[in-house]
Amino acid sequence: MDLSLLKTLNEDRASRRAAILVTDMPGGGQRVIRKGDDYAADPLAEEFDKRFRSGKSGMVATATGEAFLNVSLPAPRLVIIGAVHISQALVPMAEIAGLDVTVIDPRTAFATEERFPGGRLRAEWPEDVLAEAPLDAYTAVAAVTHDPKIDDFPLIEALKAGCFYVGALGSRKTHGKRLDRFREAGLDPGLFERIDAPIGLDIGAASPEEIAVAVLGAVISALRQAPGAAA
Numbered sequence: 588m589d590l591s592l593l594k595t596l597n598e599d600r601a602s603r604r605a606a607i608l609v610t611d612m613p614g615g616g617q618r619v620i621r622k623g624d625d626y627a628a629d630p631l632a633e634e635f636d637k638r639f640r641s642g643k644s645g646m647v648a649t650a651t652g653e654a655f656l657n658v659s660l661p662a663p664r665l666v667i668i669g670a671v672h673i674s675q676a677l678v679p680m681a682e683i684a685g686l687d688v689t690v691i692d693p694r695t696a697f698a699t700e701e702r703f704p705g706g707r708l709r710a711e712w713p714e715d716v717l718a719e720a721p722l723d724a725y726t727a728v729a730a731v732t733h734d735p736k737i738d739d740f741p742l743i744e745a746l747k748a749g750c751f752y753v754g755a756l757g758s759r760k761t762h763g764k765r766l767d768r769f770r771e772a773g774l775d776p777g778l779f780e781r782i783d784a785p786i787g788l789d790i791g792a793a794s795p796e797e798i799a800v801a802v803l804g805a806v807i808s809a810l811r812q813a814p815g816a817a818a
Contacts, residue, residue: 595619596659603661603723605639613652622724631656640811661725662687663751663810668713668741669732670697673756676799677729678703684803686727691716693737713741727752727806729786733761739768746778752809754786754802783809 592608596619599606605622609631622639626632634647634656642660646653665681667674670692681688689707692698698710709716717740722728728745730738733756742765745753755762762784770776787801788808 589617592617592619600659600661603725605658605660605725607635607638608657608659610655610657611649611651612646612654661723664689664726665806666691666722666726666728666741666745668692668728668730668738669734669756670694670699670703670708670710671731672795673731673798673802675702676796677802680799680803681806684807686806689716689720691741692732713737713744717741717744722748722750724749724751726750727754727809729754729756729802729806731756731786733757735765735768739765739772742782743769743772743774746774746781752783752806753781754783754805756786756798757784759785 596606596608599621607620608617609620610617620626620629620635626635629635630649631647631654638644638656638658639660642658644656644658646655663686665686665688667677667688667690670690674690678688678690689709690698690703691709691711691713693710693712695710698708700708722745726745726748728741728750729752730742732738738755742753742755755765757765762782765784766779769779783805786805787798788804790797790801790804792798792801
């Protein structure tokens with residue numbers, strides 16, 4: 588591999604940017620395609636879109652022979668705002684599903700090691716945590732505190748960052764008031780439809796454990812399916 592390409596790929600990994608190394612098998616030529624690049628005119632554009640969603644590397648046929656697509660995606664993250672009962676059930680399930688999970692809650696009565704053993708727990712305000720670890724397109728955010736002082740900031744930041752999933756707990760009435768606050772804060776109303784509220788798949792979930800299942804299902808659906816695809 589060309590050293591400049593290797594350096595580029597390493598920089599992309601460090602910056603949590605998705606990239607595909609395309610290797611032309613007959614000639615050995617290589618190039619890098621990044622998610623967000625303007626590759627619409629590329630003959631492999633549709634294949635790139637599929638691979639960026641699936642994360643799977645593999646061989647594809649081209650007009651000049653086969654090419655190998657080596658896909659490098661950032662590890663998907665789930666940031667849970669609120670150390671509540673739903674979060675206690677959601678953390679181990681999300682970790683089993685391969686997500687890197689962080690729970691954020693400044694309320695130290697809830698954010699304790701006893702309630703979240705072995706997990707990445709931050710008993711701090713979301714503003715402080717996200718300043719150190721900014722959100723990105725391969726991060727999902729689930730806000731479940733029911734407290735606007737805690738939930739609103741990370742939800743707004745998630746929409747601005749283009750997080751692949753943004754969910755918020757609360758009734759439709761609660762969500763309506765939330766959107767009113769977001770309008771007052773100057774957030775583009777065009778982003779509002781990206782918020783999954785009430786949070787999670789509509790499976791009739793009632794208990795915290797069932798709601799956690801619904802949330803995880805929605806997160807995985809958003810990660811793996813094309814925009815506009817049915818959940």
